[in-house]
Amino acid sequence: MSRAPQKRRVATHERLIAAAKDIVASAGYADLRVEEVVLRAGVAKGTFFSHFSDKDALLEALIGDELTRAMAIVAASDVPQNADEFAAALAPLIAAMGTQRAAFDVILRNSGAMNSTTYGPIAKSFVDQVILMTDWMTDHRRVRQDVAPALLAEGVQAFVVQAIAMQFCAVESQVPLQDRLRAYLDAWLFPRP
Amino acid sequence: MSRAPQKRRVATHERLIAAAKDIVASAGYADLRVEEVVLRAGVAKGTFFSHFSDKDALLEALIGDELTRAMAIVAASDVPQNADEFAAALAPLIAAMGTQRAAFDVILRNSGAMNSTTYGPIAKSFVDQVILMTDWMTDHRRVRQDVAPALLAEGVQAFVVQAIAMQFCAVESQVPLQDRLRAYLDAWLFPRP
DNA sequence: TAATTAAAGTGACCACGGTCAATTTATGGA
DNA sequence: TCCATAAATTGACCGTGGTCACTTTAATTA
Numbered sequence: 001m002s003r004a005p006q007k008r009r010v011a012t013h014e015r016l017i018a019a020a021k022d023i024v025a026s027a028g029y030a031d032l033r034v035e036e037v038v039l040r041a042g043v044a045k046g047t048f049f050s051h052f053s054d055k056d057a058l059l060e061a062l063i064g065d066e067l068t069r070a071m072a073i074v075a076a077s078d079v080p081q082n083a084d085e086f087a088a089a090l091a092p093l094i095a096a097m098g099t100q101r102a103a104f105d106v107i108l109r110n111s112g113a114m115n116s117t118t119y120g121p122i123a124k125s126f127v128d129q130v131i132l133m134t135d136w137m138t139d140h141r142r143v144r145q146d147v148a149p150a151l152l153a154e155g156v157q158a159f160v161v162q163a164i165a166m167q168f169c170a171v172e173s174q175v176p177l178q179d180r181l182r183a184y185l186d187a188w189l190f191p192r193p
Numbered sequence: 194m195s196r197a198p199q200k201r202r203v204a205t206h207e208r209l210i211a212a213a214k215d216i217v218a219s220a221g222y223a224d225l226r227v228e229e230v231v232l233r234a235g236v237a238k239g240t241f242f243s244h245f246s247d248k249d250a251l252l253e254a255l256i257g258d259e260l261t262r263a264m265a266i267v268a269a270s271d272v273p274q275n276a277d278e279f280a281a282a283l284a285p286l287i288a289a290m291g292t293q294r295a296a297f298d299v300i301l302r303n304s305g306a307m308n309s310t311t312y313g314p315i316a317k318s319f320v321d322q323v324i325l326m327t328d329w330m331t332d333h334r335r336v337r338q339d340v341a342p343a344l345l346a347e348g349v350q351a352f353v354v355q356a357i358a359m360q361f362c363a364v365e366s367q368v369p370l371q372d373r374l375r376a377y378l379d380a381w382l383f384p385r386p
Numbered sequence: 387t388a389a390t391t392a393a394a395g396t397g398a399c400c401a402c403g404g405t406c407a408a409t410t411t412a413t414g415g416a
Numbered sequence: 417t418c419c420a421t422a423a424a425t426t427g428a429c430c431g432t433g434g435t436c437a438c439t440t441t442a443a444t445t446a
Binding site: 008 | 431432436441
Binding site for chain 1: 377
């Protein structure tokens with residue numbers, strides 16, 4: 001076991017996070033610079049990299065935080081009964097994942113990307129998502145019951161990602177995200193062949 | 194209209210591509226360095242960026258090439274009749290997309306990412322994939338016919354991506370990619386609720 | 387309280403992607 | 417053939433992420 005961190009270290013960590021959140025709030029993820037973070041936090045660059053293995057780790061922490069908050073809202077909603085309600089229930093999550101392209105890229109890179117035993121916060125959130133949705137699917141009144149609930153949940157995740165990705169296409173005219181997702185989920189969860 | 198490029202430029206372009214392919218073949222996409230490319234091609238760094246807007250554009254060109262070659266094989270196969278055959282038919286494409294993590298990241302970033310009218314080669318391949326698979330789905334004997342063929346095709350694409358992404362997880366023990374994909378496709382294309 | 391050891395933090399330095407004013411090379415007309 | 421113009425290339429330079437030997441500060445022991 002490694003020793004507990006000193007309170008100075010905790011304080012520094014918080015300052016780094018706070019500074020980063022400030023920057024993201026005003027400039028977005030795309031324009032986040034490590035130099036700017038350490039400047040605002042009042043520490044040296046080296047300190048940053050003793051707290052985060054790389055810039056991506058910071059982004060993961062920030063975005064993971066947002067995902068967690070979004071998931072709390074999603075988890076509090078009633079079990080959705082049809083494609084419309086599913087899309088609506090997932091809306092907070094989709095907003096968290098799909099409003100900034102730079103953030104979405106980070107999410108894609110890290111959604112399942114853990115080396116060995118090291119789950120990042122984003123990967124953790126994705127696991128949580130599947131757990132929650134698996135719960136939704138289990139013994140559901142209307143959802144198809146011919147495939148395992150966990151598989152259904154993974155599928156929903158895949159479609160959410162796909163819908164967001166298409167949103168970032170240039171041929172933007174397109175269907176709005178919410179509509180596209182509803183069509184996917186209806187076909188996936190409520191087939192009538 | 195812009196004038197046709199001089200043959201010197203074409204030659205330089207080919208040297209750059211060839212050098213890059215060499216490096217990728219021996220070191221993989223992750224270890225590709227622009228400096229190394231220009232060194233082998235015998236040109237200055239600035240020349241590189243007059244041929245490619247950025248490093249990503251080169252990667253796109255290389256990977257797009259591989260995807261095109263894979264798609265040619267896929268397109269030559271018979272129309273798959275069940276989940277197993279679908280997974281088998283798509284195998285070349287999956288191999289091209291999923292063997293190197295660095296390449297997969299590039300693909301995810303650029304699969305739908307075109308700014309305005311500028312389709313990159315990867316985005317183009319993704320469009321081609323949907324076109325081919327839409328063709329497969331149309332008037333298919335066994336595949337579900339309760340949703341539009343194009344939607345089915347997009348769904349297959351989503352599941353292919355999801356299956357590859359899960360492959361890159363650390364909890365690798367997991368199901369082999371091919372099996373997972375088959376389960377997805379069976380549920381997506383051949384529902385029996 | 388002084389000495390010892392480990393944690394925390396520092397900043398000069400490197401690697402690598404990307405820019406741009408300046409230079410070289412090709413092309414087409416007089 | 418010579419000149420004017422555009423195409424192609426160059427390499428010094430910059431921004432930013434990331435490293436590491438070293439200094440400073442806190443905890444621990446004598």
